[in-house]
Amino acid sequence: RRAAAINWAAEKVVSAEDRLDKLTDQEKEKERKRVKRLLWKVVTMNDVDFELQKEKLAKQLVEEGTHESLKKKAKELERLSQEITRTLEARYDPRVNRIVRFFLNPPIVIPVLRDKLGIAEKVSREAEDALRKAVALKDDGKLREAFEAFCDVAAKYPFTDAARKALDFAEDIAKKMPDVVSGASVRR
Structure with a gap:
């Protein structure tokens, strides 16, 4: 059952990439092998190892793939994630005074902006x-x-x-x- 599930998942990934980037038969086979290898690696992991490495595995699935727009989206998501992290750090920075933190809070800011x-x-x-x-x-x-x-x-x-x-x-x-x-x- 695992092999059938892995084959099915690999076909889904390859067909999705093919729809987006029209892969050649050689590229399809190479991508199919890569995805299967990665999925078998995931299946053989224990739960703890998977939880520790799932983000790395997801990056590996996208970044090593043949689809360029997926790579661009992954980079964009990474950039947005870093921006959100910086914003949250600024919001909860102990050096920022209480008034600034107060106005970084959306339930406070939205009504104030509406009034303004x-x-x-x-x-x-x-x-x-x-x-x-x-x-x-x-x-x-x-x-x-x-x-x-x-x-x-x-x-x-x-x-x-x-x-x-x-x-x-x-x-x-x-x-x-x-x-x-x-x-x-x-x-x-």
Whole structure:
């Protein structure tokens, strides 16, 4: 079964690369062998070794491959990861004072920026309109659609009264009719 799974996975990787970069038969066979070799290496590892080396193995799968755009995407992801790391380091740097850390916190920054830009009223109106539409769905008995609409209101208009009300309505639906939301949690 392992061999069949590895062969299937190798074919998927090769066919995906072929769709993107039109490989020759020789390149396909070379890539197929490389992917199989890597997958057998993964299969023979114990769980601890795999957990320790999974990032290295993922890089190896992408970087040694023949597909150039995958390599570019991997480099871009690495660059973004480094940028996020630098941002987080700056946010939690002990040398940064409390006020700067306060304003690097999105729940604080978003409402402040909305107020500064003068769009708080517009956002509140839009949020209230969306909430009214969701309540109308609930009143019509369309609970699944209403639940999704309430969650959308909360996601699109965070930190507003409408978002708080929408979360409360969604939570009520989830409590009364758990089959409607199939175990989904409203509060994340």
